[in-house]
Amino acid sequence: MCGNLGLYIHVPFCGRKCAYCDFYSVNWSKSAAVDYTAAVLRNIRHYGDASRIVDTVYFGGGTPSLLTSQQIGSIIAEIRSSFQLEDDAEITLEANPCTLNGEKLAELRNIGVNRLSIGVQSMIDEELKLLGRVHDVKRAEQAVLDAAKAGFENISCDLMIALPDQTSESLRFSAERMTSLPVQHISAYILKTEEGTAFDCDDIRGRLPDDDRTAELYLEMTELLEKQGFMQYEVSNFAKKGFESRHNCRYWKCEDYLGIGPAAHSCYEGKRFAVERDLAAFVSSKVQQVTVTDDSPCGFEEFAMLRLRLKEGLLLSDVEEHRNDILKKLPPLVKEGYAETDGERIWLTAKGFLMSNSVIEYLVF
Structure with missing residues (x-):
């Protein structure tokens, strides 16, 4: 919760x-x-x-x-x-x-x-x-x-x-x-x-x-x-x-949200789950039928990936045990204009957002 x-x-x-x-x-x-x-x-x-x-x-x-x-x-x-x-x-x-x-x-x-x-x-x-x-x-x-x-x-x-x-x-x-x-x-x-x-x-x-x-x-x-x-x-x-x-x-920010309705997704009470894409099934069921897609969401990789989608970026103190690994990978991204840092926080530039999937994968995984 x-x-x-x-x-x-x-x-x-x-x-x-x-x-x-x-x-x-x-x-x-x-x-x-x-x-x-x-x-x-x-x-x-x-x-x-x-x-x-x-x-x-x-x-x-x-x-x-x-x-x-x-x-x-x-x-x-x-x-x-x-x-x-x-x-x-x-x-x-x-x-x-x-x-x-x-x-x-x-x-x-x-x-x-x-x-x-x-x-x-x-x-x-x-x-x-x-x-x-x-x-x-x-x-x-x-x-x-x-x-x-x-x-x-x-x-x-x-x-x-x-x-x-x-x-x-x-x-x-x-x-x-x-x-x-x-x-x-x-x-x-x-x-x-x-x-x-x-x-x-x-x-x-x-x-x-x-x-x-x-x-x-x-x-x-x-x-x-x-x-x-x-x-x-x-x-x-x-x-x-x-x-x-x-x-x-x-x-x-990996905060709790509950989805209701056909095709709705949730991150709720420690699990990610999705509702079937079927209006008839949703209407006929007493409670919507869900499929768990992740029983342990918001681990380091997902947390960092989602935070880096935001302009405010990733606070290194929130991922302290990975700080050194991230900082070692960061210099070429800064040099090429994909990311910026103040030493405690990392954020992507507009150019970095364009390549966000590749940049984040390199930096986090």
Whole structure:
């Protein structure tokens, strides 16, 4: 048991599958959403522990904003009843711009949602069409403006980079237009062609930037966002001061989180486990069926790897018995501009984040 707890609620519904997405999702229907919500509520009651303080709740998906405000409110109320939900808990809802309007946003604020993560992806209509998004730029902008008007002061937008045919100019246009909106956080992801998706084809792969060009776009985006006041705090995440995602940071700090819903993952009470990617099985089971993926998580390698994903990096005093081995390997990384150190802490540069898997593997394993 590691202090406070975060809850992740996986909402598997989508209105339409995006061309690049391999996350678990199914088509939304009114009856399926009712059955799903009932299953979430009984699972929260099953795991409930009045001694555990919940300080972050994250509704991810899929498209969680396809649920009604009443359904989301009932889940938050059950969390409050089954755990100790902090008064200032960060409660995030992922949302598609097309599912938001002024009335729903006001309802979400009233039931306790205080952070939105809006799946914008691009501020260019042609790119949005290519990605299979159902909104256009005008709708995305209006969703953000409506959210701010409804009282949301913690709004995040997704930005995708290394898109087919993307240029420095088009990426700059999207980033500048997005950061001109009343948002406090940007999650910037490099597009990957996942097996089995619509983008898993020669036509798309032939239009993607190569590794060197992708690296250039990533570094250009990092510089631009930081000039706009969005400082990088994790490989793919940038925030104005004080608006870092508290829930996502607990993943990188090996803090406890409990996942509920089909395809949800957990690091809870000394084990990592995952729920089957099957909505019907989740709905029909009294308690979600899980598979243990690691019965001894957060050992040295994993702890160091996750900490090095954060800009604040790895504190050597937290891995004292490995200090000398790490310091022996560090000089070439510093010389090549992949990492920096003050003698007690090691962190990766933006260039190092680009090669994070290789750099961390060299340094830690």
